[in-house]
Amino acid sequence: MSVVRRRERKEKLRKGEEQEEVAVALKKSFVEKKGEEGNGREVWVALAVRQGLGIYRLYSTFLEVDNTLTYSVVVPEDGQWGKVLDNGTVTGMIGMVASHRAQLAINEITINDLREDVVDFTFPYYLESTVIVTQAPAARNRAFAVLSPFTLRVWMLVVASTLTVGPALACINRARNRLLKTQVTSVHPLSHLSFNAFRSLLNQSSPRVPGEWPLRMVVYSWSLFCITIYAMYAGTLTAELARPAHEASINSLVDLLRAIHTRGYKMGLVEGTSVEGILKEAESGIYWKLWDTFNTQTDYVNRSRAGVSKVLTGPYAFLIAQLSSEMLTERLGRQRFHMGREHFYPQSYGIACTTGSPLTAVLERM
Incomplete structure (x- = not known):
């Protein structure tokens, strides 16, 4: 449009001889009534500048391109962005544009295939992703933090192993005596063997180690197992208590x-x-x-x-x-x-x- 033609239309618009109007669909929360023109028309402007979308600036630029246009803002009755229903009905702002009740819909309107079937979109002016809020x-309850280093299955295996070591030592000692057909040179009550196994698990030294080598091999193996479990437990518990206690x-x-x-x-x-x-x-x-x-x-x-x-x-x-x-x-x-x-x-x-x-x-x- 030439400068002369634009001035002519601007003069006619001022005199009320010519007027072209474009309806713009906006969400209700993005518009504010500002006043009335001399002819009684309501004037609305977008308040989306706070969104960082520059919609108010877009209006100003649009007016500079063709300032003979006037604008009215219409709000969708259902207050929705707009989608295509299964029966072909189009709702929200997209529906207003698709039905020609508005010529533009300006907001955070995402471009997708279903909407592009019923309206035309400009090139994207903003890109962003979706997040989970x-x-x-x-804060987590730390009443049972001492049990947190291991899972329930590991704790059950540790308890079962501890309860098994004492009876296993007693059975090995009895089998050794029968096999060698010797008299018992030292008494190893089952209660003592079981309690010593528990002491080893707590990293406490046993007051007496069996002198028989078969029993010693089992006791040494159990002690090595207890040292490993204790080191894993202590290190994991320290790390667990050091990290923030949140869900x-x-x-x-x-x-x-x-x-x-x-x-x-x-x-x-x-x-x-x-x-x-x-x-x-x-x-x-x-x-x-x-x-x-x-x-x-x-x-x-x-x-x-x-x-x-x-x-x-x-x-x-x-x-x-x-x-x-x-x-x-x-x-x-x-x-x-x-x-x-x-x-x-x-x-x-x-x-x-x-x-x-x-x-x-x-x-x-x-």
């Missing part, structure tokens, strides 16, 4: 699935988001396994803020885009939350336009 790991954190989708099955965790999603879509459409793998545990009646939340707040109420994990997670957790107290170290499902955000709209090319040139 959970409550900060709580295991959830850092990946595998950790989340394990926590759901073993620790009673629930997984939360915002309905209509691309994260829900990637889990719901999965046919195998970790996405499919997680969706199989999801309760569509109780685990949905209507807003990301509600999902992050719900994390503080109990064993609950919320899947959310990284930028939003950082903003919301900072607002509620970053120290109260834990964000998984492993990110997943990289998302690209774009501006949704009606199919074939010339606005797509205009926006991509900015």
Whole structure:
């Protein structure tokens, strides 16, 4: 559009002779009523600058490209981002653009195949991944820390070995006497042999070692075993007491699935988001396994803020885009939350336009 033509249209717009309007779909929490023009039209502007998306700056740039355009902001009735239902209905902001009730949808709208079937997207203007937000790991109860170096199976084997050594020594001593047909030169009561085996396990020296070599070989072997067990126990216990005493954190989708099955965790999603879509459409793998545990009646939340707040109420994990997670957790107290170290499902955000709209090319040139 030439400078002369633009000035002519600008003058006509000022006089009210010509006006072109573009409706922009935005989530309600991203807009604020600012006032009224002289003709009584409501004027709305985006408040997404705090999100770092530069949407208000985009409006300014768009006005510089063609300042004869005026804008009205419409809000989707269901308040959702937008998804394609099984019956072909399109909800949320994407639905408003697909039905031509709005020509643009601007927000953290993820580009995916299902949405691209009903609207056109500009080139991605922002890329980020998805994270798992959970409550900060709580301090563990250390009342039984002395038992933590070994598993239950190892403890059972140690106890069984200790109880077996004494009777084994007594049987070997009796078999030796019968085989050699000699009189018993020294008495080794079973109680003494068993107690000495227990003393060796506690790294205490025995007051008397049997003089018979078969018994000595067993006692020396048992002592070597006890020294090894004692060293392993002492070293592992020291390391266990030195590390922070917190519960295991959830850092990946595998950790989340394990926590759901073993620790009673629930997984939360915002309905209509691309994260829900990637889990719901999965046919195998970790996405499919997680969706199989999801309760569509109780685990949905209507807003990301509600999902992050719900994390503080109990064993609950919320899947959310990284930028939003950082903003919301900072607002509620970053120290109260834990964000998984492993990110997943990289998302690209774009501006949704009606199919074939010339606005797509205009926006991509900015």
